[in-house]
Amino acid sequence: MLVSGRLVLLRSTPTLASNHHSAGVAKVVLKKGKTQLFKDGSPMVYSGAVDRVIGRPPPTTGDIVLVADGTEKPIGWGFYNSTSMFRVRLMQLQDEDPSCALNAEKLLETRIAAAAKLRHNLGLPSPHTNAYRLVNSEGDRLSGLIVDIFGDLAVIASSAAWVQIYQHQIMDCLSRLNNIKRISWRPTVEILKEEGLDLSDLKKPDLIIPQTMVKVMENQISYLISLDGQKTGFYADQRENRSFVSTISEGRRVLDICCYTGGFSLNAASGGALDVIGVDTSLPALELAKENVALNDLDPRRISFLRQDATEFMKTAVSRNESWDIVILDPPKLAPRKKVLKSASGMYRNLNYLAMQLTKRGGLLMTCSCSGAMTQSGLFFRILQGAASMAGRKITVVRQAGAACDHPIDPAYPEGAYLTSILLRVL
16 A cells, blocks of 8 residues: 555656756746647647746756646646747656656656667667667657667767757767667758757767768668768668568569669569669769679679669650569658648659559559658648559559658657658559
């Protein structure tokens, strides 16, 4: 009974309001009717949801603040930003672990350890995969922080002011994990400008590594990746979709449009494809793709790469009546924001219209969108159907997937879902 009573006491105690650190901490009071959204776990407190800020002096960017309802009763705490449209990134709710209340260092330690445990439970790393995502921003309840692991290297992508401010604490937490020996810090410059940071003041952390090339393994396939490349250098989000391609490629002719460093192409070739062609406009990416062919002892006569614009290549191939058993279309982010969704929809439709014409009747087209605005709009199927009508083809959805399991999504923040991968049969 005593233990039970103690548990009840812990739950009913207002941990934030009574926390000894809370004296002098500013309060961000929400507008009437806005509280439930954040009680339900949405981490982004938009400026439009804020009624008033109580605190003298007022909080500045990076400060810890209490987030409270209209009666000024705390519902959680987070990091304040005086200029961003995300006024507070809510980090912890009122009734959660009291040891982390208003304590950024303890929270980082707890959340990063929980993220590492989840990946361990998912079998990552493993003897055949040492490239994976360790921290996935809101999905691991560390909004604005992404950490990808490549062997013993952690690459940190920072897209929030608080992440920059706590960079040394973040690196300390990561360096305590068993498998991490080196760290690279990559601020996402454009987003940090929107966060109100003067990037000329950003100090490079001491642990930045000098080299730009790293060798990793994914699904028993080796890759050289460039840390100067896109995102953190490698698209770990497509791991499960690449693996799936390897299971359907035996004896097939495969076309990989927007192939980057050859992820899908290498999986197709490893899976026994008769012939694989990868197309991309980036010369550095294609040079890496060719090195990856040699790295995996694949027959260069069965896998080749062309530097060409995707649309131009497909138009030319259509004019020659060429076709492939499997076509993979994984274009870059065409709709980074909702306001460009309409123009991006036209681009997606035209790319898929061409890709469908290059898919043999009865063949398979794996088409992807990494635009969060597109994924959340629910328009992708309609666009694909429009492309099929234009191409005079009939499509059937065979498989629908998103990012790999090491990219968890918080259902209270559906905006975290960005990758869509659809496998179509094209008739």
